[in-house]
């Protein structure tokens with residue numbers, strides 16, 4: 001017997017006049033998601049990306065609404081490099097955010113730096129971190145993060161899911177690896193779509209004129225199937241785009257005023 005699922009909610013596009021307005025609203029959005037999760041179950045599970053995102057989380061620094069002790073932080077994708085390498089997403093998040101706030105270090109789940117020579121084992125061990133957090137409590141097939149924050153590259157990639165790559169059709173594993181990322185460094189691990197799409201809330205954070213044409217394709221012509229356009233949260237999950245007017249300049253898709 002086949003099971004039917006309601007169609008995904010339509011994405012909500014938020015466009016801000018400048019970076020400061022985006023940063024401030026993003027912080028409000030994250031703290032709201034955090035409050036709701038902690039009120040419900042005493043903890044907040046969030047997955048972060050690298051790239052331009054960590055700097056844009058600066059609105060959380062010194063923000064008294066943030067309850068860092070209840071945060072459990074994972075990485076949507078990670079470059080297979082030592083944790084202190086300039087290419088590491090963990091290093092970037094640490095420099096721009098974690099070194100400036102009082103978050104328990106043991107609640108930030110990094111890749112195992114001892115497994116950098118074995119990508120299969122590395123991805124497997126990160127998947128086990130997720131299983132430890134999510135699989136015992138709910139018998140769900142995939143983890144349900146409270147919030148996943150994604151970036152979008154100018155080529156339309158998100159996480160480490162790149163245009164035309166075979167991992168776009170991975171429907172079974174939670175965490176996969178690749179050795180041929182077109183964007184350096186080539187070796188990476190990444191959440192797969194089923195994990196991303198099962199989150200309660202997903203927010204892309206994409207700003208700047210260099211992303212305008214790609215954002216137009218993704219929002220106005222999702223059928224072109226660029227990796228970021230394949231992010232479609234399973235109902236009742238909701239997808240948001242935090243963007244700026246430079247990035248949304250070419251988009252016809254309707255914009256929604258930001259309100260919590």
Ligand SMILES: O=C1O[C@H](COP(=O)(O)O)[C@@H](O)[C@H](O)[C@H]1O
Pocket residue numbers: 048049050051052053076077078079089150151152153154157158159160183
């Ligand atoms: O390589 C990566 O790129 C994406 C997008 O980066 P951005 O600088 O264009 O925001 C990022 O989300 C991902 O985590 C990272 O590994």
